[in-house]
Amino acid sequence: MSTDSRIDTSKVATSNGTTAATASKPGPAGSLASWADDRLGLATAMKKNLRKVFPDHWSFMLGEIALWSFVVLLLTGVFLTLWFNPSMGHITYEGSYDQLRGVGMSESMASTLHISFDVRGGLLMRQMHHWAAAIFIASMMVHLLRVAFTGAYRKPRELNWVIGCLLLLLGTLEGFTGYSLPDDLLSGTGVRAADGFLKATPVAGSYMSFLLFGGEFPGESIIPRLYIIHVLLIPGILLALIAAHMLLLVYHKHTQWPGPGRTEQNVVGFPMLPVYAAKAGGFFFMVFGVIAIMGGLMSINPVWKFGPYDPTKVTAGSQPDWYMGWPDGLLRIIPTGWETVIFGYTISWNVMLPILIVPPLMLVILMLLPFIEGWITGDKRDHHLLQRPRNAPTRTAVMVSLMTFYGLAWAAGGNDIIAIKLDLSINQITYFMRVAIFLGPLLAFWITRRWCISLQRHDNEKLLHGYETGIITRSPEGAYAERHLPISETSAYTLTARDRDEVYSVGSDTDAAGVAAPNSRSERLRARLSSWMYSHNVQKPTRAELEEAHHHAEHEAELQAGLDHPVDGHQFDDHRLRDTDEVPLRDH
Amino acid sequence: MLLLGLLISGSLYTAFSPAQADSQPSETEQVAQGKELFLASCAFCHGQNGEGVPTVRDGYQLGPSLVGVGAAAVDFQVGTGRMPMAAPGQQAPRKPVVFSDEEIAALAAYVASLGPGPAIPNEADYSIDDLSEEERQEAISRGGQIFLTNCTACHNFNGAGGAMPRGGYAPSLHGVEPKYIFEAMLTGPQQMPNFSNGNLSPEEKRDVIAYLGSLEETPEYAGFTLGGLGPVSEGLFAWVVGIGGLVGAAVWIASHTTRSKKSKVNA
Numbered sequence: 033m034s035t036d037s038r039i040d041t042s043k044v045a046t047s048n049g050t051t052a053a054t055a056s057k058p059g060p061a062g063s064l065a066s067w068a069d070d071r072l073g074l075a076t077a078m079k080k081n082l083r084k085v086f087p088d089h090w091s092f093m094l095g096e097i098a099l100w101s102f103v104v105l106l107l108t109g110v111f112l113t114l115w116f117n118p119s120m121g122h123i124t125y126e127g128s129y130d131q132l133r134g135v136g137m138s139e140s141m142a143s144t145l146h147i148s149f150d151v152r153g154g155l156l157m158r159q160m161h162h163w164a165a166a167i168f169i170a171s172m173m174v175h176l177l178r179v180a181f182t183g184a185y186r187k188p189r190e191l192n193w194v195i196g197c198l199l200l201l202l203g204t205l206e207g208f209t210g211y212s213l214p215d216d217l218l219s220g221t222g223v224r225a226a227d228g229f230l231k232a233t234p235v236a237g238s239y240m241s242f243l244l245f246g247g248e249f250p251g252e253s254i255i256p257r258l259y260i261i262h263v264l265l266i267p268g269i270l271l272a273l274i275a276a277h278m279l280l281l282v283y284h285k286h287t288q289w290p291g292p293g294r295t296e297q298n299v300v301g302f303p304m305l306p307v308y309a310a311k312a313g314g315f316f317f318m319v320f321g322v323i324a325i326m327g328g329l330m331s332i333n334p335v336w337k338f339g340p341y342d343p344t345k346v347t348a349g350s351q352p353d354w355y356m357g358w359p360d361g362l363l364r365i366i367p368t369g370w371e372t373v374i375f376g377y378t379i380s381w382n383v384m385l386p387i388l389i390v391p392p393l394m395l396v397i398l399m400l401l402p403f404i405e406g407w408i409t410g411d412k413r414d415h416h417l418l419q420r421p422r423n424a425p426t427r428t429a430v431m432v433s434l435m436t437f438y439g440l441a442w443a444a445g446g447n448d449i450i451a452i453k454l455d456l457s458i459n460q461i462t463y464f465m466r467v468a469i470f471l472g473p474l475l476a477f478w479i480t481r482r483w484c485i486s487l488q489r490h491d492n493e494k495l496l497h498g499y500e501t502g503i504i505t506r507s508p509e510g511a512y513a514e515r516h517l518p519i520s521e522t523s524a525y526t527l528t529a530r531d532r533d534e535v536y537s538v539g540s541d542t543d544a545a546g547v548a549a550p551n552s553r554s555e556r557l558r559a560r561l562s563s564w565m566y567s568h569n570v571q572k573p574t575r576a577e578l579e580e581a582h583h584h585a586e587h588e589a590e591l592q593a594g595l596d597h598p599v600d601g602h603q604f605d606d607h608r609l610r611d612t613d614e615v616p617l618r619d620h
Numbered sequence: 621m622l623l624l625g626l627l628i629s630g631s632l633y634t635a636f637s638p639a640q641a642d643s644q645p646s647e648t649e650q651v652a653q654g655k656e657l658f659l660a661s662c663a664f665c666h667g668q669n670g671e672g673v674p675t676v677r678d679g680y681q682l683g684p685s686l687v688g689v690g691a692a693a694v695d696f697q698v699g700t701g702r703m704p705m706a707a708p709g710q711q712a713p714r715k716p717v718v719f720s721d722e723e724i725a726a727l728a729a730y731v732a733s734l735g736p737g738p739a740i741p742n743e744a745d746y747s748i749d750d751l752s753e754e755e756r757q758e759a760i761s762r763g764g765q766i767f768l769t770n771c772t773a774c775h776n777f778n779g780a781g782g783a784m785p786r787g788g789y790a791p792s793l794h795g796v797e798p799k800y801i802f803e804a805m806l807t808g809p810q811q812m813p814n815f816s817n818g819n820l821s822p823e824e825k826r827d828v829i830a831y832l833g834s835l836e837e838t839p840e841y842a843g844f845t846l847g848g849l850g851p852v853s854e855g856l857f858a859w860v861v862g863i864g865g866l867v868g869a870a871v872w873i874a875s876h877t878t879r880s881k882k883s884k885v886n887a
Contacts, residue, residue, distance in 0.1 A: 090873070
């Protein structure tokens with residue numbers, strides 16, 4: 033019958049219970065979610081992303097510091113715009129700060145003082161904004177180092193690496209424009225320096241300077257122009273790039289450390305809801321809290337002490353914020369006489385090299401790193417398992433070398449402070465840095481690479497001969513030896529979960545007919561670089577080597593079996609077999 | 621003429637400071653005592669008559685001539701412990717004072733007798749206590765602008781000091797007595813330029829001192845000054861406290877994982 037064939041779905045049981053299940057009335061949250069889903073269709077997108085998996089490791093949270101400090105920057109920045117007046121109009125300060133009352137200054141300086149002294153919470157917001165900026169860029173750099181040292185920039189993440197580098201550049205520019213806005217003595221000195229850098233550009237320099245300043249330095253346009261760059265242009269691009277960075281993060285999935293159960297095809301960790309939403313959300317409050325504490329307790333950029341900018345004044349300790357410190361350091365140590373005069377025009381190598389050539393070059397090198405490495409290895413596979421820094425000795429050494437260069441240039445940027453705080457001569461610091469900036473990176477490269485290779489050897493020792501128990505035994509002949517025990521299978525898996533390095537080699541330069549192979553020159557270069565990068569590395573033991581070693585250590589392996597407590601030194605003797613009542617502790 | 625001038629100033633000084641008049645030794649006694657001290661502690665570098673001791677290198681001296689440096693220079697150098705120097709060096713650091721006030725006054729009187737030079741300033745020269753509230757306020761803000769124009773290039777915006785070539789340094793101005801700041805401007809000790817009264821009038825010097833004093837009296841609105849050294853120390857704290865603390869927080873968050881039961885399981 034037709035009525036029987038029609039199934040009444042409302043009575044179909046959804047469980048094996050004795051009573052039929054019926055849909056209960058949805059709660060208020062549920063009905064709100066259904067209302068929204070009916071109109072926005074979010075459920076499909078959310079279903080997957082709410083369960084997005086994050087592996088647990090502290091180093092994966094460094095980029096989050098940058099994200100959250102950027103949120104703090106947006107919040108505090110909006111607060112500051114409510115009172116800040118980006119104008120170079122000249123007025124006389126009549127606010128609360130005694131020492132500057134009656135002094136002529138620009139409206140931007142006066143409004144900065146107004147925020148600091150007459151707006152409730154204004155000084156806290158200003159200081160939080162500034163500390164958040166310093167932390168924003170610092171955390172981008174430590175995040176960058178983590179990504180580089182673990183090889184996370186390999187395929188498929190090269191473009192996200194490039195976006196990250198651009199974020200670092202934009203963050204630095206954003207920081208510089210913000211530093212310049214209050215129009216105090218320090219920021220004015222910085223703008224003056226920037227004007228000098230522009231003018232050091234051959235041919236176009238003076239035109240660029242006139243374009244930026246709307247005439248001769250300082251003019252009346254620079255602060256409003258920097259302001260709109262600072263609050264609209266760069267933050268807009270930053271936001272777009274951060275969005276792109278994070279979309280790619282979701283698309284690529286997260287990288288993870290190798291270990292049992294972790295492959296190139298999965299991600300082992302905790303889902304966004306409920307675990308990582310709580311962890312990341314909690315971390316936001318921690319970042320906010322640290323920045324708030326710093327803003328509340330630690331002075332940063334006390335503009336009232338610098339006073340308004342006046343080109344006739346300067347102060348000792350005029351430095352840029354930390355992220356611009358390293359080009360400033362290069363500028364401080366370059367010999368002053370490096371200039372060439374061509375047809376009556378001076379080319380200032382002493383400004384161009386440290387400011388206009390080396391920093392952009394460093395950025396380009398940084399952005400190209402994954403592509404150069406990919407070209408040398410010829411590796412086209414996707415990589416989601418990270419490498420320990422020791423297992424890529426040359427890459428690690430290159431990064432440490434770059435860090436050493438950066439660090440030395442950075443320290444040179446604080447040469448005057450180092451001189452007075454450590455009772456040194458500023459001249460001798462400069463002479464030292466002129467040599468160290470070349471030798472330091474080479475030395476760091478060499479030490480790091482050897483160090484990594486030694487650590488690789490140590491890993492192999494552990495795999496083949498076990499770990500050092502710290503137990504010294506004496507043989508009947510009187511020889512002392514430290515006993516080794518095999519490492520656990522988990523550790524052994526983790527240590528061997530890496531690829532063998534393959535040194536690329538070119539075949540013959542010519543084919544059978546004697547025709548030169550295409551690209552043979554670049555291929556030969558690639559082979560040389562590949563050999564330079566990988567031929568010194570220590571490879572993991574082969575299966576045969578491992579089996580032989582295990583066979584060799586079978587006795588110890590038996591002792592290890594069932595050992596779920598720390599070694600106490602008695603695995604190797606018959607202590608456990610004896611009864612202390614029967615056998616005296618010491619045989620005579 | 622010089623002796624006459626000294627006699628007049630000496631007697632005027634005696635006349636106008638009656639409280640000390642009885643206990644003060646006479647000018648000539650002071651000079652004699654000062655000479656004795658000078659021969660024992662200063663003459664090795666400055667010469668037996670304060671004429672300076674040249675070295676074999678042209679233009680270099682063991683100690684410069686003190687003819688015409690005035691009592692103010694002695695009061696500054698000896699009163700802050702810079703002289704006598706413990707060892708030759710790029711700069712004489714401030715250190716515990718060796719001589720008593722009386723001995724310093726005697727040394728100052730002796731050196732002043734070598735040639736005319738700036739005298740030790742009176743408190744009235746550098747104090748703004750006599751001014752009205754409004755004048756005081758103006759003096760402070762004027763002094764701040766003079767300070768930023770003339771002093772911050774070496775001493776830093778906060779008076780925290782700065783580096784000078786070859787191991788020299790502009791010392792910190794925190795806690796320096798007003799008299800010594802005035803004398804330093806007046807006599808230009810060591811690497812410091814001399815701000816003569818024609819360059820910075822005594823009132824302008826007073827205003828600078830008033831500004832520096834007001835900085836010390838003003839509470840630090842912004843919190844710890846981190847040395848008052850500018851962006852270098854700020855960057856250091858951003859890395860050590862900011863990044864250091866937050867990486868610590870990341871380690872903490874990542875090492876505390878979820879558990880499915882209420883009871884805590886020890887890993």
